[in-house]
Amino acid sequence: MAMETVPARRGRAVRLMAGQAIRIVNTHGTQVVDTWAFNAADPGEFLSMPHLHAALGSVFPARGDALVTNRRRPILMLEEDTSPGRHDTVIAACDVHRYQSLGCAGYHDNCTDNLQAALAMIGFPATLCPPPLNLWMNIPIAADGRITWGEPLSRPGDHVVLRAVMDCVVAMSACPQDMIPINGRDCTPVEVQYEVIA
Amino acid sequence: MAMETVPARRGRAVRLMAGQAIRIVNTHGTQVVDTWAFNAADPGEFLSMPHLHAALGSVFPARGDALVTNRRRPILMLEEDTSPGRHDTVIAACDVHRYQSLGCAGYHDNCTDNLQAALAMIGFPATLCPPPLNLWMNIPIAADGRITWGEPLSRPGDHVVLRAVMDCVVAMSACPQDMIPINGRDCTPVEVQYEVIA
Numbered sequence: 001m002a003m004e005t006v007p008a009r010r011g012r013a014v015r016l017m018a019g020q021a022i023r024i025v026n027t028h029g030t031q032v033v034d035t036w037a038f039n040a041a042d043p044g045e046f047l048s049m050p051h052l053h054a055a056l057g058s059v060f061p062a063r064g065d066a067l068v069t070n071r072r073r074p075i076l077m078l079e080e081d082t083s084p085g086r087h088d089t090v091i092a093a094c095d096v097h098r099y100q101s102l103g104c105a106g107y108h109d110n111c112t113d114n115l116q117a118a119l120a121m122i123g124f125p126a127t128l129c130p131p132p133l134n135l136w137m138n139i140p141i142a143a144d145g146r147i148t149w150g151e152p153l154s155r156p157g158d159h160v161v162l163r164a165v166m167d168c169v170v171a172m173s174a175c176p177q178d179m180i181p182i183n184g185r186d187c188t189p190v191e192v193q194y195e196v197i198a
Numbered sequence: 199m200a201m202e203t204v205p206a207r208r209g210r211a212v213r214l215m216a217g218q219a220i221r222i223v224n225t226h227g228t229q230v231v232d233t234w235a236f237n238a239a240d241p242g243e244f245l246s247m248p249h250l251h252a253a254l255g256s257v258f259p260a261r262g263d264a265l266v267t268n269r270r271r272p273i274l275m276l277e278e279d280t281s282p283g284r285h286d287t288v289i290a291a292c293d294v295h296r297y298q299s300l301g302c303a304g305y306h307d308n309c310t311d312n313l314q315a316a317l318a319m320i321g322f323p324a325t326l327c328p329p330p331l332n333l334w335m336n337i338p339i340a341a342d343g344r345i346t347w348g349e350p351l352s353r354p355g356d357h358v359v360l361r362a363v364m365d366c367v368v369a370m371s372a373c374p375q376d377m378i379p380i381n382g383r384d385c386t387p388v389e390v391q392y393e394v395i396a
Contacts, residue, residue: 060342
């Protein structure tokens with residue numbers, strides 16, 4: 001499979017067989033990618049951040065970590081990560097309500113809707129929006145619990161490789177957040193690329 | 199309504215009308231209470247920790263905070279909190295898989311099943327187990343993301359008051375974790391009490 005694009009502000013989903021992997025490339029270095037995974041045989045089993053925290057003893061997954069589902073089974077391995085490794089696991093996917101609260105009057109593209117559109121494109125029936133793995137989203141957490149909405153620390157071309165432990169669907173959304181600088185100080189969402197590899 | 203008991207290792211659920219509140223008392227001071235809330239008119243809308251983090255800019259809710267749903271609407275107000283205020287919002291409810299991974303061979307009581315049993319007792323049809331608000335669960339998060347499974351900082355009789363902003367169902371589980379000291383160094387789950395107040 002050749003390199004494919006997740007267009008700016010949009011979502012894509014792919015099916016992986018166990019043993020296959022997806023390489024996700026932060027083409028411009030500034031783009032957050034909300035990422036989900038579902039058991040291909042059961043959309044009720046999915047990559048789950050609150051379960052991941054217990055499994056890892058950490059809110060920041062690192063290279064070599066098994067990423068687990070809501071049934072505490074590995075679904076993906078974080079096999080490679082060329083970036084500084086700062087990915088968020090505590091913030092919900094953005095949605096129309098989020099942009100309304102930030103002052104957007106009309107519709108705004110959002111990761112929650114992008115997930116549904118991406119899954120519909122490949123005919124996968126999940127309707128939930130589980131808390132995502134927010135690749136490259138930089139959310140420091142202070143000892144008193146306060147979070148900071150930081151800019152990504154990643155560089156152009158940084159990538160992660162996620163290897164499927166079970167047959168699964170991986171969905172990605174190139175986050176359309178352009179009202180706060182979570183996708184870099186220019187507040188300009190851009191595309192990212194991905195490829196399925198053996 | 200008089201004081202009621204959530205027995206050790208069990209769950210309970212109550213319906214609150216908007217404006218009513220529930221007072222939850224940590225009778226012995228050492229007990230974690232996994233807590234959920236659902237819109238009474240729609241089990242698809244529920245108190246959601248990942249959305250709460252974005253709303254609060256913090257992983258630790260504090261007195262006076264509005265606790266929001268997956269549609270970013272306030273469902274409960276954290277109106278009172280006599281404890282040191284350390285409640286966890288990043289760890290999933292325990293489940294059979296969690297106890298298996300800790301070495302339990304047979305069935306172990308768990309908060310995920312307690313939620314379903316509690317909701318069934320009042321005839322509420324939710325089947326999801328959203329990430330809970332883990333009252334009094336003490337999970338410090340270090341700057342590098344590492345979490346610690348601490349003992350509760352609460353004292354006997356500490357309580358919180360959660361006031362309903364919308365008609366809702368509040369469910370609680372007196373966490374049956376007895377394999378690590380999350381419910382105090384004695385690893386002895388105990389009962390807690392609650393009352394619905396005007």
